[in-house]
Amino acid sequence: MDGLSDWIRARDRVLVMGILNVTPDSFYDGGRFVDTSQAVERALRMEADGADIIDVGGESSRPGADPVSPETEIERILPVIEGIRRRSRVLLSVDTTKAAVAHEALLTGASIVNDISAFRLDDEMANVVARCDAYAILMHMRGVPKTMQEAPEYADVLAEVGAFLDERKHAAEAAGIPHDHLFVDPGIGFGKRLSDNLALLAGLQEIAAMGSPVVVGVSRKSFLGRLLDVDAGDRLEGTIAANAIAIANGADIIRVHDVKEGRRTAHVAFRLRANE
Numbered sequence: 133m134d135g136l137s138d139w140i141r142a143r144d145r146v147l148v149m150g151i152l153n154v155t156p157d158s159f160y161d162g163g164r165f166v167d168t169s170q171a172v173e174r175a176l177r178m179e180a181d182g183a184d185i186i187d188v189g190g191e192s193s194r195p196g197a198d199p200v201s202p203e204t205e206i207e208r209i210l211p212v213i214e215g216i217r218r219r220s221r222v223l224l225s226v227d228t229t230k231a232a233v234a235h236e237a238l239l240t241g242a243s244i245v246n247d248i249s250a251f252r253l254d255d256e257m258a259n260v261v262a263r264c265d266a267y268a269i270l271m272h273m274r275g276v277p278k279t280m281q282e283a284p285e286y287a288d289v290l291a292e293v294g295a296f297l298d299e300r301k302h303a304a305e306a307a308g309i310p311h312d313h314l315f316v317d318p319g320i321g322f323g324k325r326l327s328d329n330l331a332l333l334a335g336l337q338e339i340a341a342m343g344s345p346v347v348v349g350v351s352r353k354s355f356l357g358r359l360l361d362v363d364a365g366d367r368l369e370g371t372i373a374a375n376a377i378a379i380a381n382g383a384d385i386i387r388v389h390d391v392k393e394g395r396r397t398a399h400v401a402f403r404l405r406a407n408e
Contacts, residue, residue: 351390
């Protein structure tokens with residue numbers, strides 16, 4: 133269908149997912165690509181730099197972000213997906229928690245639904261993914277973006293995140309989504325303290341042992357800012373270091389703003405892991 137099935141069987145490299153936020157308020161690139169033509173050109177540049185997947189999002193998921201309507205999301209993302217698809221066959225993912233948005237994106241040319249709520253915020257999402265024979269990324273998040281950073285607390289973050297992802301995988305399979313169409317994401321920065329993020333990255337092998345491909349998104353996130361005492365625009369080196377550790381510990385897909393650097397990181401870190 134789109135090459136993902138072959139890659140899932142082989143797991144012969146780490147995939148790079150380029151982040152394309154067509155939003156006015158995302159924490160790093162908000163407002164940069166709200167114009168459709170600029171967004172399409174950005175996607176094509178990311179593909180040229182080595183992106184295997186372009187993840188298109190029309191609603192910010194930064195801490196404290198307010199939700200937007202399905203109509204607003206659709207208005208933002210569909211022209212971009214259509215524009216990319218006219219000029220490229222790169223794999224497309226839609227970053228949404230809304231079934232109506234996912235359905236329109238999948239009909240327009242996306243193959244993957246990246247749902248930060250792991251199908252918890254819209255009861256129809258699993259059915260849409262199953263009917264469209266799509267792939268899905270199930271991510272762990274406490275609450276919703278508006279409130280997720282209000283005093284998160286875990287007794288054992290690895291165990292709790294692992295149990296959540298396992299439960300959501302079973303729920304997705306029960307809805308008719310094949311096991312090999314599911315990816316998991318521990319949700320770095322989504323309802324997590326600094327110590328939780330570090331523990332998840334250090335113990336990522338426990339998530340990888342679940343068997344599903346593991347997606348990790350650390351790109352320019354605030355936990356790197358806390359470690360380095362820098363703002364989002366100055367977190368590239370921290371992102372590279374965190375991605376290398378994630379890959380060494382079992383990440384299969386890294387989600388990044390800076391694709392060229394991410395592609396090189398993925399190549400070297402995977403070769404080192406494969407030669408263990």
